[in-house]
Amino acid sequence: MATYQELLAQKESLEKQILEAKAREKAEGVAKAKAIIEQYNLSASDIFNRKGPAGSRGGKVAAKYRNPNTGETWTGRGKAPKWIEGQNRAQFAI
Structure with missing residues (x-):
């Protein structure tokens, strides 16, 4: 051994x-x-x-929602921003 x-x-x-x-x-x-x-x-x-x-x-995705007060946009992916949370998203659709 x-x-x-x-x-x-x-x-x-x-x-x-x-x-x-x-x-x-x-x-x-x-x-x-x-x-x-x-x-x-x-x-x-x-x-x-x-x-x-x-x-x-990994490419850019077009925004689907816009905050009418600030103009901030969101694609609808990931965590929802506070301005759209809990609300009807149709009213923010672009």
Whole structure:
């Protein structure tokens, strides 16, 4: 049975091997990606362009309600502002 010190030495050796393998495989992956990008003349927008529902998140949403006293608007998303809480929202619709 291995001693504690021997196991620690093995662990250190394995961690070093893991880091080396990770760096080597990462470099290979980058080289493959560069070759494909060059082969097909791809641009960053070709690769990272988000289309559909996943790409539409985070955009601005049109306001649905307006406070007639201050002109403040609210999209109807998230927590309702105090000026519209508990009231009929139809009267504030834009």
